[in-house]
Amino acid sequence: QVQLLQSGAEVKKPGASVKVSCKASGYTFTSYFMHWVRQAPGQGLEWLGRITPSGGSTTYAQKFLGRVTMTTDTSTSTVYMEVSSLRSEDTAVYYCVRSTMFGWLDPWGQGTLVIVSS
Amino acid sequence: DIVMTQSPDSLAVSLGERATINCKSSQSVLYNSNNKNYLAWYQQKPGQPPKLLIYWASTRESGVPDRFSGSGSGTDFTLTISSLQAEDVAVYYCQQYYTIPQTFGQGTKLEIK
Numbered sequence: 688q689v690q691l692l693q694s695g696a697e698v699k700k701p702g703a704s705v706k707v708s709c710k711a712s713g714y715t716f717t718s719y720f721m722h723w724v725r726q727a728p729g730q731g732l733e734w735l736g737r738i739t740p741s742g743g744s745t746t747y748a749q750k751f752l753g754r755v756t757m758t759t760d761t762s763t764s765t766v767y768m769e770v771s772s773l774r775s776e777d778t779a780v781y782y783c784v785r786s787t788m789f790g791w792l793d794p795w796g797q798g799t800l801v802i803v804s805s
Numbered sequence: 806d807i808v809m810t811q812s813p814d815s816l817a818v819s820l821g822e823r824a825t826i827n828c829k830s831s832q833s834v835l836y837n838s839n840n841k842n843y844l845a846w847y848q849q850k851p852g853q854p855p856k857l858l859i860y861w862a863s864t865r866e867s868g869v870p871d872r873f874s875g876s877g878s879g880t881d882f883t884l885t886i887s888s889l890q891a892e893d894v895a896v897y898y899c900q901q902y903y904t905i906p907q908t909f910g911q912g913t914k915l916e917i918k
Binding site: 733737782790795796 | 854907
């Protein structure tokens, strides 16, 4: 079955960077987009951007331009998302989630909690 | 960006009764060339990632119980649970995938009365 397995929780200091991984299995990795969505504690869902695993083309939300970088490794079917210059407001659960060319999001990874605290 | 606004923010319904959640987009998400609404609904239970319920505004994802239904077109959409079950307690989100950035409603918390 389709599965997205994310890396474990991280605790970072303000100003640091964090890199979260998402390993895909159960489908042809290069045939689907991979998106990243985050959810701050007790809050709603916020779309960060997406990557095309086959060619590495990326599209980011304006808010995260210059601070978020998504990359892909087709040899391991893994997508990475790095957030730099972390601040406390970046504390959230970060999800990777697959989509077809149309764009609905399914399935979702289990989530990675990133805590930014001094 | 397209702003998605859900109503109400929270809702309490008795078991077996109907639950209705509304979602309004700031601009149409109907793509005229294929006559499809680029609108999805998700269910999120505590401690879990969201789960896709409905896409194309009204197409139920495989395995989703038929008590869940979606309707609407253009800018106004509705998620209906025809007969509320205890396992339906969750937060529900609408999402538009018509354009980038994809955007979500703020969520509607559904509880048992």
